[in-house]
Amino acid sequence: MPSEPTVPTVPTPDADVPATGPIPGFHAVVPAGGAGTRLWPLSRSGHPKFLHDLTGSGRTLLQATVDRLVPLAGPEGVLVVTGHRHAAAVAEQVPALLADAAGAERLLAEPSPRDSMAAIGLAAAVLLERHGDDVVLGSFAADQVIDGTAEFERAVREGVAGARAGYVVTVGIRATGPSTAFGYVRSGEPLGLPGAPTVHHALGFTEKPDEETAAAYLATGEYRWNAGMFIVRARVLLDHLAAQLPALAEGLRTLAAAWDGPDRATVLADVWPTLTKIAIDHAIAEPVAAAGGVAVVPGDFAWDDIGDFASLGGLLASPTLGDDALVLRVGAPDALVVPGGGRTVSVVGVPGVVVVDTADAVLVTTRAHAQSVKAAVDGWRERGRDDLL
Amino acid sequence: MPSEPTVPTVPTPDADVPATGPIPGFHAVVPAGGAGTRLWPLSRSGHPKFLHDLTGSGRTLLQATVDRLVPLAGPEGVLVVTGHRHAAAVAEQVPALLADAAGAERLLAEPSPRDSMAAIGLAAAVLLERHGDDVVLGSFAADQVIDGTAEFERAVREGVAGARAGYVVTVGIRATGPSTAFGYVRSGEPLGLPGAPTVHHALGFTEKPDEETAAAYLATGEYRWNAGMFIVRARVLLDHLAAQLPALAEGLRTLAAAWDGPDRATVLADVWPTLTKIAIDHAIAEPVAAAGGVAVVPGDFAWDDIGDFASLGGLLASPTLGDDALVLRVGAPDALVVPGGGRTVSVVGVPGVVVVDTADAVLVTTRAHAQSVKAAVDGWRERGRDDLL
Numbered sequence: 001m002p003s004e005p006t007v008p009t010v011p012t013p014d015a016d017v018p019a020t021g022p023i024p025g026f027h028a029v030v031p032a033g034g035a036g037t038r039l040w041p042l043s044r045s046g047h048p049k050f051l052h053d054l055t056g057s058g059r060t061l062l063q064a065t066v067d068r069l070v071p072l073a074g075p076e077g078v079l080v081v082t083g084h085r086h087a088a089a090v091a092e093q094v095p096a097l098l099a100d101a102a103g104a105e106r107l108l109a110e111p112s113p114r115d116s117m118a119a120i121g122l123a124a125a126v127l128l129e130r131h132g133d134d135v136v137l138g139s140f141a142a143d144q145v146i147d148g149t150a151e152f153e154r155a156v157r158e159g160v161a162g163a164r165a166g167y168v169v170t171v172g173i174r175a176t177g178p179s180t181a182f183g184y185v186r187s188g189e190p191l192g193l194p195g196a197p198t199v200h201h202a203l204g205f206t207e208k209p210d211e212e213t214a215a216a217y218l219a220t221g222e223y224r225w226n227a228g229m230f231i232v233r234a235r236v237l238l239d240h241l242a243a244q245l246p247a248l249a250e251g252l253r254t255l256a257a258a259w260d261g262p263d264r265a266t267v268l269a270d271v272w273p274t275l276t277k278i279a280i281d282h283a284i285a286e287p288v289a290a291a292g293g294v295a296v297v298p299g300d301f302a303w304d305d306i307g308d309f310a311s312l313g314g315l316l317a318s319p320t321l322g323d324d325a326l327v328l329r330v331g332a333p334d335a336l337v338v339p340g341g342g343r344t345v346s347v348v349g350v351p352g353v354v355v356v357d358t359a360d361a362v363l364v365t366t367r368a369h370a371q372s373v374k375a376a377v378d379g380w381r382e383r384g385r386d387d388l389l
Numbered sequence: 390m391p392s393e394p395t396v397p398t399v400p401t402p403d404a405d406v407p408a409t410g411p412i413p414g415f416h417a418v419v420p421a422g423g424a425g426t427r428l429w430p431l432s433r434s435g436h437p438k439f440l441h442d443l444t445g446s447g448r449t450l451l452q453a454t455v456d457r458l459v460p461l462a463g464p465e466g467v468l469v470v471t472g473h474r475h476a477a478a479v480a481e482q483v484p485a486l487l488a489d490a491a492g493a494e495r496l497l498a499e500p501s502p503r504d505s506m507a508a509i510g511l512a513a514a515v516l517l518e519r520h521g522d523d524v525v526l527g528s529f530a531a532d533q534v535i536d537g538t539a540e541f542e543r544a545v546r547e548g549v550a551g552a553r554a555g556y557v558v559t560v561g562i563r564a565t566g567p568s569t570a571f572g573y574v575r576s577g578e579p580l581g582l583p584g585a586p587t588v589h590h591a592l593g594f595t596e597k598p599d600e601e602t603a604a605a606y607l608a609t610g611e612y613r614w615n616a617g618m619f620i621v622r623a624r625v626l627l628d629h630l631a632a633q634l635p636a637l638a639e640g641l642r643t644l645a646a647a648w649d650g651p652d653r654a655t656v657l658a659d660v661w662p663t664l665t666k667i668a669i670d671h672a673i674a675e676p677v678a679a680a681g682g683v684a685v686v687p688g689d690f691a692w693d694d695i696g697d698f699a700s701l702g703g704l705l706a707s708p709t710l711g712d713d714a715l716v717l718r719v720g721a722p723d724a725l726v727v728p729g730g731g732r733t734v735s736v737v738g739v740p741g742v743v744v745v746d747t748a749d750a751v752l753v754t755t756r757a758h759a760q761s762v763k764a765a766v767d768g769w770r771e772r773g774r775d776d777l778l
Contacts, residue, residue, distance in 0.1 A: 041735075328772075330764045335753075343730075344750045344777060346430075346765040349758030353739060357751050361733045362744065364724075364753050369738030375719045376735040383717075388733060 016195050017157045017164075022074035025134050026160050029123040030065055031116055032082040032090060032142035038308040038373045041361035042338055045389050050142035051089050054306055056321055061306070062142045066094050068149065069140060072156050076100035079127070080142070081108045081119040104130060104260060111272050116228075117248065117283040118275045121241055124234040125256030136163045138231040139280075141305070145315060148301030155299040159231035161196035167295035168240070168288050169231040170202060172224030174300045178214030181307055183207050183226040183281075186217075187296050202294040205286055224296065227303055230280065240284050240293070248276045248283075308370035309336060309354045336367065361388050405584050406546045406553075411463035414523050415549050418512040419454055420505055421471040421479060421531035427697040427762045430750035431727055434778050439531035440478050443695055445710055450695070451531045455483050457538065458529060461545050465489035468516070469531070470497045470508040493519060493649060500661045505617075506637065506672040507664045510630055513623040514645030525552045527620040528669075530694070534704060537690030544688040548620035550585035556684035557629070557677050558620040559591060561613030563689045567603035570696055572596050572615040572670075575606075576685050591683040594675055613685065616692055619669065629673050629682070637665045637672075697759035698725060698743045725756065750777050 017023055036042075036049030043049035050062045057064060062080070069078050080097055082090050087109040091098055097107040108122060120139045127135045138156055146152050155171050162169040172185045188201035205226055209217065217223035230237075242249040251271045258267035276283075288294050306312050313319065313336040320327045326339035331349040339345050341357040354370065356363040365373060380388045406412055425431075425438030432438035439451040446453060451469070458467050469486055471479050476498040480487055486496040497511060509528045516524045527545055535541050544560050551558040561574045577590035594615055598606065606612035619626075631638040640660045647656040665672075677683050695701050702708065702725040709716045715728035720738040728734050730746040743759065745752040754762060769777045 325772075328765055328768045330761060330768060331758070341732075341751075343748070344769070344774070346750065346752045346754075346768070348752070348754035348761050348765050350739065350742065350753055350755055353742075353753060355751065355753050359732070361735065362746050362751060363735045363737070364739055364742060364744050365737035366739055369720065372719060372737050376717055376737050379717045379719060380733070380735070383714075385733070 017161045019157065021071075022077060023072055023136075023157065023160050025131070026073050026077060026136050026138065027127050027131070028069035028073040028078045029120060029127075029137050029139045030062070030069070030078065030080045030142045031119045031123075031139060032062055032080050032086065033113060033116075033119065034141075034143060036143065036306075037377050038371060039306070039312065040373055040377045041358045041363050041388065042340065042356050046085065047089070048086070048143075049306065051086070051093065054312055054321065055145060055315055056317070060093055061145065062090065063093055065140060065142050065144065068146060068152065069138075072138075072153060076106070079106040079108065079123055081110065081123050082142075083113055084109045084111055108259075111268055114272065114275045115277045116280045117241070117245075117278045118252070118272075120230070120280050121238070121248065121252045122255060124232075124237045125252040126259050128234040128238065129256045129259065133233075133235050135234045136160050136231065137234050137237070138163075138229065140229050141227075143305065144227065145304045145306055146301055147303075151301040152299065155198075155297050155301070156231065158196040158199050159229075159297045161193055162191065162199040162295045162297060163231045163233050163236070165191070165193050165196075166233070166236055166293075167191070167199075168236065168284060168293055169199065169295045169297055170285065171227055171229040171231075171299040172202075172296040173227050173303045174298065175218055175223070175225050176302075178211050178218055179225065180208055180211050180214055181311075182305075184209065184214070184217050184223045185226040185296050186222050187224065187298070188222075191295055196297070199295050199297045201292065202289050202296040204289050205281065224298060225303070226281075227299070227305070228281070229299075230285070231297075237284065240288055244283055244287060245276055245278070247274075248278075251275050308373065309356070309365065310367040310370035312336070313354070313367055406550045408546065410460075411466060412461055412525075412546065412549050414520070414525055415462050415466060416516050416520070416524055416526050417458035417462040417467045418509060418516075418526050418528045419451070419458070419467060419469045419531045420508045420512075420528060421451055421469050421475065422502060422505075422508065423530075423532060425532065425695075426766050427760060428695070428701065429762055429766045430747045430752050430777065431729065431745050435474065436478070437475070437532075438695065440475070440482065443701055443710065444534060444704055445706070449482055450534065451479065452482055454529060454531050454533065457535060457541065458527075461527075461542060465495070468495040468497065468512055470499065470512050471531075472502055473498045473500055491519075497648075500657055503661065503664045504666045505669045506630070506634075506667045507641070507661075509619070509669050510627070510637065510641045511644060513621075513626045514641040515648050517623040517627065518645045518648065522622075522624050524623045525549050525620065526623050526626070527552075527618065529618050530616075532694065533616065534693045534695055535690055536692075540690040541688065544587075544686050544690070545620065547585040547588055548618075548686045550582055551580065551588040551684045551686060552620045552622050552625070554580070554582050554585075555622070555625055555682075556580070556588075557625065557673060557682055558588065558684045558686055559674065560616055560618040560620075560688040561591075561685040562616050562692045563687065564607055564612070564614050565691075567600055567607055568614065569597055569600050569603055570700075571694075573598065573603070573606050573612045574615040574685050575611050576613065576687070577611075580684055585686070588684050588686045590681065591678050591685040593678050594670065613687060614692070615670075616688070616694070617670070618688075619674070620686075626673065629677055633672055633676055634665055634667070636663075637667075640664050697762065698745070698754065699756040699759035701725070702743070702756055 159169040186203040188203040335347040338356040548558040575592040721736040724736040727745040
């Protein structure tokens with residue numbers, strides 16, 4: 001049996017979180033993983049969605065995520081955890097990760113995917129080694145889109161105050177509708193923390209509900225979307241992990257101790273394959289919430305994880321992602337077209353269609369079938385066309 | 390006013406048309422023109438539909454048309470009329486056209502398009518020069534598909550008998566439904582010609598009707614589709630033309646007299662641009678029918694002119710035109726896919742969709758919108774992308 005999670009009782013007497021500018025002691029962690037299978041063939045296993053500019057902003061999702069975090073964590077306060085095979089592409093997109101003033105890399109490459117707890121836990125352990133016990137980390141996935149910077153920053157600043165008080169703080173996104181694509185977090189009483197008036201107790205998490213359940217959630221006014229953003233002191237996170245999954249915590253500690261020294265590769269090769277594969281939601285968020293150790297800070301900004309082409313279409317100002325000169329629509333004004341192969345794409349009278357053209361694969365589907373695109377990826381895998389995946 | 394068309398009164402005492410083997414004195418003319426705009430981007434102005442294998446048979450429409458006519462006209466009895474820019478491609482597909490035993494080319498290249506009367510009239514005049522007054526020609530467009538060779542041959546053999554009797558004979562195709570995509574020909578009384586028991590008077594032609602009118606036509610039992618096939622003695626055709634459009638007839642006579650000599654290019658340059666642009670239907674078929682000089686021979690074979698992708702889809706045994714290994718369908722079993730660019734094409738849940746992939750253009754439409762594909766061609770032309778047309 002895991003031990004009872006630690007519940008904060010006495011807030012630590014940290015300095016106030018500043019209302020503007022980088023937050024002292026705060027580090028942003030960006031897990032950059034996930035294949036984005038439902039965005040195939042735009043997103044590929046070798047070039048997943050976070051490496052793409054999916055919004056037409058001129059910045060990839062990863063770059064936009066880092067851009068959003070630098071004002072909160074400072075230019076040397078953002079750390080990315082990604083798979084070994086994507087490390088070069090990440091470094092190319094965010095060259096500043098390769099070294100800060102102290103010469104420490106802020107790009108952590110995993111030898112293989114071992115789920116979010118290992119990724120975020122490794123970052124927490126490395127930050128603890130490098131910066132000591134007071135470090136607070138915020139984890140923000142590399143493939144999410146946010147509109148509303150000021151509100152995002154406010155939520156994170158309050159979240160850091162909640163984290164300094166010992167809580168695992170999650171950001172609860174204001175739901176724009178009873179989505180069945182996201183999990184939900186339920187808020188309880190306000191915590192009354194100094195400098196964090198909107199932070200409440202989190203009563204618990206639920207996985208993706210059906211639509212009726214989702215609507216019932218929203219009717220209570222207590223539920224928000226769980227965006228998987230966590231803000232927590234690195235020490236608190238690792239203490240929770242030590243209580244829940246001691247072997248995993250010990251492995252991460254060993255890795256972190258060796259990370260900035262000559263033995264990193266050896267220790268990684270030994271330890272990494274032994275780490276428990278588990279999502280941070282199951283490893284920490286759910287059991288700690290049940291024990292009262294999780295808080296939720298409301299985030300009233302627009303947010304999406306661009307899970308599929310319907311979601312992508314909803315985010316774009318124009319229904320073309322790419323060069324509109326390559327696209328001709330006849331009787332199909334809402335056709336979502338990604339002209340990614342340099343060819344022209346003509347759509348004649350197919351309402352709701354989605355057309356993605358790439359160098360080796362053309363996909364035609366509809367917004368209504370966007371969730372089924374994974375079946376195409378499965379189909380090509382079955383045919384042995386791993387080159388397409 | 391044009392003179393009254395000649396109406397045959399005394400059948401010429403020609404020899405019987407043989408029931409098998411090449412028909413003596415019969416020459417097949419294949420007008421190879423038309424851009425096939427509604428089959429864009431498969432069919433392009435520089436590589437129109439008759440140059441494509443649209444049925445997956447391994448033969449292009451032009452080749453299949455020639456193949457179908459050789460048993461009737463003999464290996465040196467088929468002549469193709471095409472535009473100057475397509476002459477090389479036609480010669481490559483049907484090399485036998487370049488010379489027969491007498492050294493005469495059977496590939497007539499037009500300097501510019503001047504509609505079907507000039508094309509077929511030129512062929513008639515050249516055949517008359519080469520083979521004399523008894524020659525009978527049959528004109529069969531290069532981009533039609535026929536299933537039912539024996540019945541086609543029977544119809545043509547009876548048609549030749551009708552032509553020898555002095556008629557302009559058209560083939561009336563048994564309608565499989567009240568199509569609004571084709572014109573119709575109306576049959577009258579049997580002509581009672583020896584060796585041509587099914588040949589009837591043609592009472593007249595109608596252009597593409599609306600569906601209600603088409604259904605009413607079929608209910609009478611008197612109407613058949615007009616496939617634009619004409620069988621007629623070259624002398625009769627040119628005499629009709631001399632009566633209707635004397636300048637055009639004279640121009641064609643001048644061209645034909647010079648065709649096989651050293652002055653062809655000079656005469657072509659002088660005369661061709663002066664020829665009246667008119668369809669053979671309006672120039673000959675309609676006025677001569679009104680005067681009683683047109684006969685119809687029923688053709689009870691399957692026929693299509695592959696006017697658009699819906700028509701193409703109806704002809705194919707499989708919904709892939711090309712390499713099926715490049716196509717993946719999920720919840721879209723009837724998706725018509727032409728993987729013409731070497732890329733994979735995946736369709737997820739878009740019923741009735743049509744996807745055509747080529748090196749520089751991807752088209753997505755539905756069978757129901759097949760007639761609107763021309764609008765895409767117009768759209769690219771307006772944008773100045775003539776390279777795509």
